Amino acid sequence: MAEEYVRRRENGVVYPGDKACDRDSFTARALEILPFYTTYRETYALLRRSRWWSREELLAYQAEALSRLLDHAYENVPYYRRVFDERDLVPADIRTPGDLALLPILTREDLQKNLADLKARNYPESAFEYVTTGGSTGIPVGFYYERGASRAKEWAFMKTQWDRVGYRFTDRCVVLRGYIVGSARDDVYWKKALLGRWLVMSSHHMTEETLPAYVDRIRRFRPRFIQAYPSTAVVLARYMREHEIEAFPTVRAILCGSESLYPWQRSLLAGAFGCRVFSWYGNSEQTVLAGECEESAHYHIFPEYGVVELIGRDGRPVERPGEAGEVVATNLTNFVCPLIRYRTMDVAVLGEGPCSCGRNYPLLEKVEGRVQDFIVTGKGELLPGITMNIDTDAFDNVKQFQFYQEKVGEVILNIVKKPAFGDRDADYLFREVDRSCGDDVTITIRYVDAIPLTARGKYRYFVQNMPIRFGEREFAQDEHGSSDVSA
Numbered sequence: 289m290a291e292e293y294v295r296r297r298e299n300g301v302v303y304p305g306d307k308a309c310d311r312d313s314f315t316a317r318a319l320e321i322l323p324f325y326t327t328y329r330e331t332y333a334l335l336r337r338s339r340w341w342s343r344e345e346l347l348a349y350q351a352e353a354l355s356r357l358l359d360h361a362y363e364n365v366p367y368y369r370r371v372f373d374e375r376d377l378v379p380a381d382i383r384t385p386g387d388l389a390l391l392p393i394l395t396r397e398d399l400q401k402n403l404a405d406l407k408a409r410n411y412p413e414s415a416f417e418y419v420t421t422g423g424s425t426g427i428p429v430g431f432y433y434e435r436g437a438s439r440a441k442e443w444a445f446m447k448t449q450w451d452r453v454g455y456r457f458t459d460r461c462v463v464l465r466g467y468i469v470g471s472a473r474d475d476v477y478w479k480k481a482l483l484g485r486w487l488v489m490s491s492h493h494m495t496e497e498t499l500p501a502y503v504d505r506i507r508r509f510r511p512r513f514i515q516a517y518p519s520t521a522v523v524l525a526r527y528m529r530e531h532e533i534e535a536f537p538t539v540r541a542i543l544c545g546s547e548s549l550y551p552w553q554r555s556l557l558a559g560a561f562g563c564r565v566f567s568w569y570g571n572s573e574q575t576v577l578a579g580e581c582e583e584s585a586h587y588h589i590f591p592e593y594g595v596v597e598l599i600g601r602d603g604r605p606v607e608r609p610g611e612a613g614e615v616v617a618t619n620l621t622n623f624v625c626p627l628i629r630y631r632t633m634d635v636a637v638l639g640e641g642p643c644s645c646g647r648n649y650p651l652l653e654k655v656e657g658r659v660q661d662f663i664v665t666g667k668g669e670l671l672p673g674i675t676m677n678i679d680t681d682a683f684d685n686v687k688q689f690q691f692y693q694e695k696v697g698e699v700i701l702n703i704v705k706k707p708a709f710g711d712r713d714a715d716y717l718f719r720e721v722d723r724s725c726g727d728d729v730t731i732t733i734r735y736v737d738a739i740p741l742t743a744r745g746k747y748r749y750f751v752q753n754m755p756i757r758f759g760e761r762e763f764a765q766d767e768h769g770s771s772d773v774s775a
């Protein structure tokens with residue numbers, strides 16, 4: 289099969305072609321985990337037990353895991369030895385997650401500047417797998433996984449989440465997660481992986497012309513699940529709804545992650561695919577993982593995975609359910625490159641527990657997205673993109689859109705028109721968007737020919753070009769605190 293392996297460039301950095309679905313990606317990565325099957329099995333077994341633990345048992349487990357991590361970081365990670373020494377602290381001073389506030393926040397800039405000193409000295413070089421993630425500003429951030437083990441543990445957590453909607457390893461899955469597969473030469477935009485169980489479909493070739501073939505291929509593949517970036521699944525869902533295409537009868541749930549899931553996306557996907565949308569929130573840095581359950585769409589934070597703090601705009605920890613804060617998280621499973629109080633630049637709203645499912649995990653009511661997904665109003669307030677309803681009929685004749693901001697209180701809505709788009713659409717669209725943005729934001733509509741995907745194959749609805757911060761004042765830093773550079 290002729291294939292086009294595309295390596296993309298963004299900001300001068302070449303991403304390893306892991307998003308081009310060649311035979312070295314999925315299956316090979318899965319095989320790489322095999323020697324770590326014991327790690328997978330142990331983690332999975334722990335999670336099967338801990339899911340019904342009481343709040344006290346979870347807190348005790350977390351406190352113990354945290355002290356193990358801090359002892360290790362102090363002994364073996366030069367950066368953290370320095371952080372402790374500069375503050376006259378020893379790991380024993382931090383007994384509970386609440387005491388973590390004694391340590392500074394780790395920003396992306398700190399991570400990049402100190403990466404060499406963040407590597408644990410008691411692991412051989414072969415244990416380090418270098419990983420990069422696209423930062424919210426498009427600048428990739430690099431860090432290390434423990435080769436094999438980190439991905440094996442991640443799988444155990446993901447499998448535990450997906451168990452909630454009945455996922456089994458033998459299930460057929462369609463994967464729509466930013467991959468580049470196939471080429472226009474042979475009209476094949478997908479490829480099977482994992483012994484034929486997964487059909488990985490290209491996110492980069494989905495057009496009005498090719499989508500009928502996608503729909504046909506999915507129907508013949510008879511998947512039980514669709515794993516997707518919400519923005520990619522939306523392209524397929526909108527097409528299906530507009531052409532009154534019936535849902536795939538075999539699909540039991542849409543598994544959505546790696547991007548914010550907006551309420552309008554959830555209802556669009558549930559409607560077009562006629563099934564449950566199941567989403568989770570996490571990051572490649574593996575500091576936080578939280579997912580929906582059988583009974584609720586609130587995100588259940590895995591306390592075994594990381595310690596999550598929410599820091600409000602006033603710089604204080606968020607304590608009241610319903611309040612939003614920036615997610616600062618500490619990974620409990622990665623000892624080769626510990627990330628303690630890592631500033632994720634994501635904003636989430638504290639939920640109220642416990643959930644009726646019986647788990648005593650802390651809850652997030654919703655994840656409002658990256659700080660870069662907020663619009664700054666003329667009064668300097670932050671308007672979360674998540675509150676906007678973008679699935680009104682005002683967008684019916686819009687093929688693609690993207691909000692763009694570079695000045696306070698001013699937003700440009702870039703749109704790619706469908707052929708039927710006329711003056712009345714423009715007026716209607718303007719009124720609808722103007723209304724959702726309120727009085728303190730000026731909207732300008734601009735017509736563009738195309739809106740490209742990011743290097744990671746994601747479709748961004750908001751592009752924020754201002755140095756935006758969630759906190760009204762910077763997080764408290766003592767005189768040793770890392771200088772927190774504006775993006």
Ligand SMILES: [Zn+2]
Pocket residue numbers: 580581582583584588643644645646647
């Ligand atoms: Zn629940």
